[in-house]
Amino acid sequence: MPATALPGFREFYPDDAALRNHIFSAWRTVAARYGFEEYDGPPLEPLELYTDKSGAEIMGQLYYFEDKGGRSVALRPEMTPTLARMVGARASSMMKPIRWFSMPQLFRYERPQRGRLREHFQLNMDLIGETSPLADAEIIAAALDVQRVLGLTEQQVCVRLSHRGVIQQLLLNKGVPADRLSATLTAIDRLEVDAPEALEWARKQLVQLGVGGELAEGVLEVARIRDWTTLERAAGAVTAGGPVENLLACRDALFQMGLEAFVQLDTSIVRGLAYYTGVVFELFDRQHTLRAICGGGRYDDLVKQVSGTDVPCVGFGMGDAVLTELLKESKLVPVVPSRVQAFLVAHSAANQVEVLRLAHMLRDEGVSVEYAMKIPNLRRQFEQAGKRQARYVVIVGSPEGADAVVKIRDLASGHEEVVAQGALAARVRS
RNA sequence: GUGGCUGUAGCUCAAUUGGUUAGAGCGCCGGACUGUGGCUCCGGAGGUUGCGGGUUCAAUUCCCGUCAGUCACCCCA
Numbered sequence A: 001m002p003a004t005a006l007p008g009f010r011e012f013y014p015d016d017a018a019l020r021n022h023i024f025s026a027w028r029t030v031a032a033r034y035g036f037e038e039y040d041g042p043p044l045e046p047l048e049l050y051t052d053k054s055g056a057e058i059m060g061q062l063y064y065f066e067d068k069g070g071r072s073v074a075l076r077p078e079m080t081p082t083l084a085r086m087v088g089a090r091a092s093s094m095m096k097p098i099r100w101f102s103m104p105q106l107f108r109y110e111r112p113q114r115g116r117l118r119e120h121f122q123l124n125m126d127l128i129g130e131t132s133p134l135a136d137a138e139i140i141a142a143a144l145d146v147q148r149v150l151g152l153t154e155q156q157v158c159v160r161l162s163h164r165g166v167i168q169q170l171l172l173n174k175g176v177p178a179d180r181l182s183a184t185l186t187a188i189d190r191l192e193v194d195a196p197e198a199l200e201w202a203r204k205q206l207v208q209l210g211v212g213g214e215l216a217e218g219v220l221e222v223a224r225i226r227d228w229t230t231l232e233r234a235a236g237a238v239t240a241g242g243p244v245e246n247l248l249a250c251r252d253a254l255f256q257m258g259l260e261a262f263v264q265l266d267t268s269i270v271r272g273l274a275y276y277t278g279v280v281f282e283l284f285d286r287q288h289t290l291r292a293i294c295g296g297g298r299y300d301d302l303v304k305q306v307s308g309t310d311v312p313c314v315g316f317g318m319g320d321a322v323l324t325e326l327l328k329e330s331k332l333v334p335v336v337p338s339r340v341q342a343f344l345v346a347h348s349a350a351n352q353v354e355v356l357r358l359a360h361m362l363r364d365e366g367v368s369v370e371y372a373m374k375i376p377n378l379r380r381q382f383e384q385a386g387k388r389q390a391r392y393v394v395i396v397g398s399p400e401g402a403d404a405v406v407k408i409r410d411l412a413s414g415h416e417e418v419v420a421q422g423a424l425a426a427r428v429r430s
Numbered sequence B: 001g002u003g004g005c006u007g008u009a010g011c012u013c014a015a016u017u018g019g020u021u022a023g024a025g026c027g028c029c030g031g032a033c034u035g036u037g038g039c040u041c042c043g044g045a046g047g048u049u050g051c052g053g054g055u056u057c058a059a060u061u062c063c064c065g066u067c068a069g070u071c072a073c074c075c076c077a
Helices: A014-031 A048-056 A056-061 A080-093 A133-149 A164-174 A178-190 A198-209 A213-223 A228-235 A243-256 A301-308 A320-329 A351-364 A376-385 A422-430
Strands: A044-045 A062-066 A072-075 A096-102 A103-107 A119-128 A157-163 A262-267 A279-285 A294-298 A314-319 A343-348 A370-371 A392-396 A406-412 A416-422
Touching: A014 A080, A014 A119, A014 A133, A014 A320, A044 A056, A044 A178, A044 A320, A044 A422, A048 A072, A056 A406, A062 A178, A080 A096, A080 A301, A080 A314, A103 A370, A103 A416, A119 A133, A119 A320, A133 A157, A133 A243, A133 A279, A133 A314, A133 A406, A157 A164, A164 A178, A164 A228, A178 A198, A178 A213, A198 A213, A228 A392, A243 A262, A243 A279, A279 A314, A294 A406, A314 A320, A343 A351, A343 A376, A351 A422, A406 A422, A416 A422
Parallel strands: A157 A262, A343 A370, A343 A392
Antiparallel strands: A044 A072, A062 A072, A096 A119, A103 A119, A119 A314, A157 A279, A279 A294, A294 A314, A392 A406, A406 A416
16 A cells, blocks of 8 residues: 555645745735735634534534544634634734735645645735725735736636625515525525526525525526626615625726726625625636635624624635646746756866865855765766756866866856856856 | 546556557666766666456456545535
């Protein structure tokens, strides 16, 4: 039986780790651009942190066990409850809005599929303590900018935008009973593909909910709104400060930022998690061959539920698994140009002492250096330097030069020159 | 958790209706090659054909189970 990693858990070979770091780097870049500070929490949490909020059925998707102190603990499946607890503890003393991001590794016991594993890293960005629709727009813009930094355009990705309050209002207008709203939203959540089968499925679900017949058609009509004109017509008179105005203001802000081409109204976006209260959105690849790249929205009541402090929030989670697939598919995986700056080559074994001295001198100067541990002929050493993707080869022990100089060769251009040892670090770094 | 499809070297794949010692390219290691890499040529290592069982004189090939991957469900970060 060969040793293998657990299903759904990844091993990152150097190429994989490089791509992961590329994604992490984009995450950090955008977080910095938006003035977000990094935080982190415990990977292992009390089980109740999740069961209290999400109910017992999520137990099947949690990695949980009893620790040696008899506590029921779980590997974190999402970051938001931890964030809510941390924010709730200090929110009253912090300047608003709070802009926090984190890049936790999360765990969930589910059947692994492409882009969905039992472990992943997830960028979480949350804007806390601000109810303005500009905060929603800010968060969505950040999620989109991550895509843009990674080289993905509006040709490849889009954000599907909706608003729970708007949907609820439209459903009430259609006559859906208030006590059926929550279940109806769940049914709508399934409708994300505008396919006939999905429609049929949704009709059946609605009938089971007691929302059959004409009412069901009304619900489906609401869930199929894809353009702003239809939405405004369906909403009727817009109340100041109401959900519709809120959603439109968020849209306007995104348009004013120049992100219009990415934005798609989609009233079938509801989000599974129960705690969302306002704007909700998901990022998708345009071909829709992958799962959601990112999902988020406004959750104004969660912090109060967890900590007792009333703080409005909007945020998203963006996993690395789907992004990895999309970047590979879009041929946007960067190639590392050069692994080491200088590869030291010894003319003969007698020069190895000098190689070690020079190598360490260069490393002290911050230059990345490699050299052959065994000294084969020059041809072989050059070959090694080439395979290691070195920028320069430094030949140590050149007979025609004095001891104080070395010859360096630019491996890409083939250009060679003689350099004083004291000037070597500066020359190689340039 | 349910169902479909797929599992051969590190990677991509081949192997006649079931037939002898499971092959190739790339990659890796070494040689040709004693002051200059990428090219070329030669050689080598690397496989319990995912694993287990069954049918058969004979299984990579057919059957069953199982594990893993993948797709669609369930569900969702």
